Amino acid sequence: MEYSFSFEAIGTGWRVDSASPLPAGQKAGLLRIAEDYDALYSRFRADSGITALAVSGGSLPLPGHGARLGRLLRTLHDLTGGGMSPLVGERLADQGYDAGYSFVPTVAPAPARAWDDLLEWTDDGVSLSAPALLDVGAAGKGQLVDLMLEYLLAAGHGHLIVDASGDMRRTGSGSITVALEHPYDPSSVIGTVALTEGALCASASNRRVWGDGLHHVLDARTGRCVDTVVATWVLAEDAMTADGLCTALFVADPVDLAGSFDFDFVLMYSDGRARYSAPLAGALFS
Structure with a gap:
């Protein structure tokens, strides 16, 4: 596409490609969407809503899109038997992936606290019966991709790509070819995927590593x-769903998710094996 806008938000690089130019007001609007989202959900900010819950518990009102995120996270929590949970935030912090990026584990690994004992996520917001550190990173970046794309669609743009460092959603005619980066060698790829309309997201355990066997994807x-799983890629209608499924595939079999979601996937295991849904059979290099 002819026009691009690059920026930093929520700790990663973003690029918006469009067929028509983005006025300054729309660029500012994208940055505002990112800032508002970060101010709600970042567990790395002392002034965020999530941090306030971690300090005192209680309730955090959320905008309308918070209900969509909560429903997805609850569904994936249940389908994975609790393997995926926003309550994993405090366990990540315990293992060193904390607000100060200490990367020093402070306690032995332990299961996350039970959702039903502590957390209530309704259409109005989040409530905790006791202080707890939540983490919505399993699907949050994908939802932010969706929010930015939806904002630009409402502003009259029709041919767009919103790309958050590899988690992307596209709308418009034609297609683009996206490389699937090899998790053990960033200079090579294991295949390519044609993205028409919809979202492609990826997750890899080598992205945030700080010790022997320590990374950001916990069960x-x-x-x-x-x-066991080192990388996942998912094609779905929207980026929030694709992002959430990428995380869920680290702890659940694709069959367990297929009854509730329409998606295609590639999985790469730690022994080098790959698994993929039938429509992506030609996406991988032999």
Whole structure:
């Protein structure tokens, strides 16, 4: 596309490609959407809503899109038998992925606290019966991609790509070819995917590594880092769903998710094997 706008938000690089130019007001609007989202959900900010819940518990009102995020996270929590949970935030912090990026584990791994004992997520917001550190990173970046794309669609743009460092959503005619980065060698790829309309998201345990076997993808049932799956890619209608499914595939079989979601996937295991849905059979290099 002819026009691009690049910026930093929520700790990563973003790029918006469009067929028509983005006026200054729309660029500012994208930055405002990112800032508002970060101010709600970042567990790395002392002034965020999530941090306030971690200090005192209680309730945090959320905008309308918070209900969509909560429903997705609850569904994935249930489908994974609790393997995926926003309550994993405090376990990540315990293992060193904390607000100060200490990268020093302070306690032995332990299961995340139970959702039904502590957390209530309704259409109005989040309530905690006791202080707890939540983490919505399993699907939050994908939702922010969706919010930015929806904002630009409402402003009259029709041919767009919103790309948050590889988690992307596209609308418009034609297609683009996206490379699937090899998790053990960033200079090579394991295949390519054609993205028409919809979202492609990826997750890899090598993205945030700070010790022997320590990375950002935990199984909430054990509090331990997942060591069987090393990378996932998902094609879905929207980026929030694709992002959430990428995380869920680290702790659940695709069959367990397919009854509730329409998606295609590629999985790469720690022993080098790959698994993929039938429509992506030609996406991987032999």
